[in-house]
Amino acid sequence: MLSIDAIGKRFGEVTALDGCSFNVERGRMLGFLGPNGAGKTTTMRAIFGLVELDTGAVLWDGRPIGPVERLRFGYMPEERGLYPRMRVREQLAYLGRLHGLNARDADAAASEWLTRLGLADRADAKVVELSHGNQQRAQLAAALVHTPELLVLDEPFAGLDPVAVRTLAQVLRDEAARGVAVLFSSHQLDLVEEICEEVAIIDRGRIVAEGNLDALRRASERRRIALRLDGAPPGWEPEIRGADVVERTNGDLRLLVDRDVDPQAVLAAAERTAPVIGFSYGPPSLAELFLELVER
């Protein structure tokens, strides 16, 4: 299990991490969320010893992480780092060997990942000759080629087309199913909601929510109401305390209401205005929860 234990880091006057703590268990996939500059990348770099922490510790199975453990981890940094003039397959095999594979296993693993990530036909191309999306796939393969126990991916979905997103999401699910602890950051909250059971949300260097996503949504002080009205007057909104319209498109309204607001009261107010042809009530989405937590 990866344990981020009360880590703190300052860059001059800026506090990047302020007692940040969370865990990622083997076989689990945790979405690491936060606004820009919240401390996600610094946390990930700290796992690999690339930034020196002022306080706290990063542990693997309860022990401090050293060079030997790090060789068993896979890391996909936000700013990619591959040798531009080296051929893709050769580079992956080389990185595999640096992580302890023998030459034959490294070659086999490189070929396997290139095939799995749809890069087999570009295996002998130089990295610099690949498109942005394919470079990203190659970088992902570099993180996976040595069969890591922990996978840390910084914005792995950024800039990928929908097909590549689906492939990557499946790879992450498969890796978690294999027993790998998977930690990844993303701003694509719909996607995170779809593939993750657990999230950690960081804001200004502190974890503001962590745990099972459904439990976090249910624990929210807000509830989501979706209304579809047939011919509601423009600008209509229920005059109920604690109910806010957050989105309005044609006859569809999305409201966030305080948890103690009676949904029947909202429904009754809507029915007095226009025929209601759709109504749903439930916990907020991850995106709504995220905004609720980081805008506080």
Add this chain to the structure above:
Amino acid sequence: MAITSEFRHGTIRSTFLVTPRRSRVIAAKVVASLLMGIVFGLVAISISFGVGYAILTGRGIDFALDTGHVVLLVVGTVFMTALWAAMGVGIGAVVRNQVFAVIGVIVWALLVDDLIRALLPDVGRFTPVGASDSVTAGFADYLLAPALGALLLAAYALVVVAAGATLVARRDVT
């Protein structure tokens, strides 16, 4: 470029992940650069000697350098290119930005150092380029003795590499 290209392409992260002792990375790059510098120096001196000798012979001019000067020129050039290559690693480790590092060295060597040596000759013979000249150009009043120049150049390389290694060890990798 032995190290600035790593910063430029982000491969420095992989390098430090598989070799967390950063001083070891710098030491390896210094050794590799010293060897590259030696090869570069040998190639450069071979070409310049060959071309120069051919031109002189073609024009019927006697080759005036004695054996001592030739040995100094060959050994001094190889020594100088090797140490400048090592210094490049140190400078790159300090500056990190490839463009700034390369331009900075060129501006120093071709402008600042030249100005110092032209305007303040007593100081100028102690500059890196002044020390380099002394190990290649030989015995001249305005230069240090070759052995002293070699020691000074080695000291410059040592200081720059040590500064680079220290900063690389202390800095966070972004």
